[in-house]
Amino acid sequence: MPTLFIDGQWIRAAAGGTREIRCPADQSFVAIVDEAGAIDTVAAIDAARRAFDTGDWPATPFTARAALLHRVADQIEASSVEISRAESLDTGKRLVESEYDVVDVARCFRYFAGLSASGGRVVDTGNPGAISRVVQEPVGVCGLITPWNYPLLQASWKVAPALAAGNTFVLKPSELTPSTSIILMRILQECGLPAGVGNLVLGAGATAGAPLAEHPNIDLVSFTGGLVTGRRVMAAAAATVKKVALELGGKNPNIVFADADRAAALDNALTAVFLHSGQVCSAGARLIIEESIRDEFVDDLVRRANRIVLGGPFDPLAQAGTLISRAHRDKVDAYVEAGIAEGAVLRCGGRAPDDLGLDAGWFYRPTVLDRCHSSMGCVQDESFGPVLTVETFRGEDEAVAIANDTIYGLAGAIWTSDASRAQRVAGRLRLGTVWINDYHPYLPQAEWGGFKQSGVGRELGPTGLGEYVELKHIYQNVNPAPSGWFATDETGGD
Numbered sequence: 001m002p003t004l005f006i007d008g009q010w011i012r013a014a015a016g017g018t019r020e021i022r023c024p025a026d027q028s029f030v031a032i033v034d035e036a037g038a039i040d041t042v043a044a045i046d047a048a049r050r051a052f053d054t055g056d057w058p059a060t061p062f063t064a065r066a067a068l069l070h071r072v073a074d075q076i077e078a079s080s081v082e083i084s085r086a087e088s089l090d091t092g093k094r095l096v097e098s099e100y101d102v103v104d105v106a107r108c109f110r111y112f113a114g115l116s117a118s119g120g121r122v123v124d125t126g127n128p129g130a131i132s133r134v135v136q137e138p139v140g141v142c143g144l145i146t147p148w149n150y151p152l153l154q155a156s157w158k159v160a161p162a163l164a165a166g167n168t169f170v171l172k173p174s175e176l177t178p179s180t181s182i183i184l185m186r187i188l189q190e191c192g193l194p195a196g197v198g199n200l201v202l203g204a205g206a207t208a209g210a211p212l213a214e215h216p217n218i219d220l221v222s223f224t225g226g227l228v229t230g231r232r233v234m235a236a237a238a239a240t241v242k243k244v245a246l247e248l249g250g251k252n253p254n255i256v257f258a259d260a261d262r263a264a265a266l267d268n269a270l271t272a273v274f275l276h277s278g279q280v281c282s283a284g285a286r287l288i289i290e291e292s293i294r295d296e297f298v299d300d301l302v303r304r305a306n307r308i309v310l311g312g313p314f315d316p317l318a319q320a321g322t323l324i325s326r327a328h329r330d331k332v333d334a335y336v337e338a339g340i341a342e343g344a345v346l347r348c349g350g351r352a353p354d355d356l357g358l359d360a361g362w363f364y365r366p367t368v369l370d371r372c373h374s375s376m377g378c379v380q381d382e383s384f385g386p387v388l389t390v391e392t393f394r395g396e397d398e399a400v401a402i403a404n405d406t407i408y409g410l411a412g413a414i415w416t417s418d419a420s421r422a423q424r425v426a427g428r429l430r431l432g433t434v435w436i437n438d439y440h441p442y443l444p445q446a447e448w449g450g451f452k453q454s455g456v457g458r459e460l461g462p463t464g465l466g467e468y469v470e471l472k473h474i475y476q477n478v479n480p481a482p483s484g485w486f487a488t489d490e491t492g493g494d
C-alpha cells in the first residue's frame, strides 16, 4: 500500500524510492514505506496551500473542527492495540510504554478539541463611532517535523492544535519511525478530514524535511528534534521569515537535597534518566546531589541501575528497551568514553549488555558517570541515552548555579521536604518545567517547552494553541467622515 498521503490520496514517491523499517530491538522486518524526495514534499505543500487558500477548513466552525478531533480521539482509542504495537516495533520501546503513549495521544486530541481557537476580544477605542476587535485566525500552512523517540505523541502535540486552529499541514515524521503517523493519517481520513488539509511525507530530513523550513508557502514550521538540526531549521526559516516553534531537548538537572524523602528521590532518579533508555528530551540526566548524602545515595543508585533488566518490546520481564539505532548507540558510547577521558568515574554500564538474545539489538546498559562537574562535556552535551552524570553541591545557591550552568533549559526536578525552599529554588531555575518531589509528569493543559537553547515557543496548553494562531486587529469606523488632515480643494493648496 502507498504510504505518502497528499491531497487526500495515498500515493508512492515520485521517484519510486522506498525505505525498509526494522525493529531496533532485534532487526526484525517491520515494513517497507515510500521515501519522499523534495518533489513530493513540495507537492504536499502545494496541496496544503490550496486547501488553506480555497478550501472550507479554515472557516469551518470551531464546533465542527472540535467534533472531528473528538472522533479522531475515539478512533485512536479504538485502535490502541494496533497503534501501540506499531510504535513498539518502530522504536523498540516496551509495549507498556507505547500503550501509555496512546492514552496520552487521545487525551491530547480531546484537550485541543475543547480549547476554542475562535475567540477574540473587543477593544475600547475611546470613540463611540468606532468598533475595534482583535480576532484569532489560523496561521496558514504548517510544516510539522517530528523525531523518533515519541513518534505519535509528538505528532499529536502538533497536529491536534494545528487542526483545532483551522490550519492545514504537512507532517514529516522521523524516517526511522513512520508507522504510527501513517495510521494517524488513515484515521484522520476516516474521520472526514477534507482532502489537502492533512498531508504526510516520509523520508530523510535533508531531502523530504528541508522544504518544510525553506518553502515560501509554509507559514509556520514546528520542529522537535536535536539542537543542531533545530538551528538549521531556524536558519532556513529565516529566509522567508516564517513563524518557528522549536523543541530541542535538554540536559536536565535532578537536584536532591539531604532532607528529601530518600526512597522516593532514589527511585525517581532512576526513572528520570533510564525511562525509554534516556531517549527522552526531559530525561533527568544530571543528578545534582547534596554532598552530605552523595556516597550512600549514589551507591544505592548504582546497585539498582545494575539490576535493570533490558529486553525487547514484547518481553514482559523487560524494564527498559533498546536505543533507536546502531549510529545512536555508537554516539552514546563515544560520549561515555569521552566522559571517562575527561575524568568521570564509570560506576556502572558503559557498554552493551552481554545477555544472550539482546545481541541483535542496539541495547546499552544503564550507565552512571560519577565525580562530574559542569565544565565537563559529558555534563554539558545531551547523550540522549541511558547515561547519568553525578555532580555535588553544598547549599542552595550552589545547587542553583550548577543546575543553571548549561545552554539548555527544558525541565528538571527538586527533591526536598522543605516546601519554602522548593518554591524558592523552582523560581530560580531557568527551566520550562520544574517538578518538585516528582519527575516526568506532564499535562496537556500545561505549557511544555524550553528556556535558552532548549527551544522557541511552547507546545500544549493555551500557548501551545497560540503558536498556530495569528492575531488580526479589525477596526471599523461606523460613521465615516473626512479626516481634515490635509487641505481640501476649498481650503488651500495649489
Ligand code: TXE
Binding pocket: 145, 146, 147, 148, 149, 172, 173, 174, 175, 203, 204, 205, 206, 209, 210, 211, 213, 224, 225, 226, 227, 229, 230, 232, 233, 247, 248, 249, 250, 280, 281, 382, 383, 384
Ligand atoms: O534528530 P534530528 P536525530 C536529539 C538527541 C539526538 C540528536 C540527534 O540528542 O541524539 O537530537 O537525533 C528531521 N530539515 N534529539 O539526528 O536530526 C528528521 O528527519 C528538516 C532530541 O535523530 O533532529 C526528523 O524527522 N528536517 C529530541 C527530525 O528532523 C530535518 C528527539 C528530528 O531529527 C532536517 C530526537 C533538515 N535539514 C533527538 N534534518 C527531542 N527534543 O525530543 C533532519 N530533519
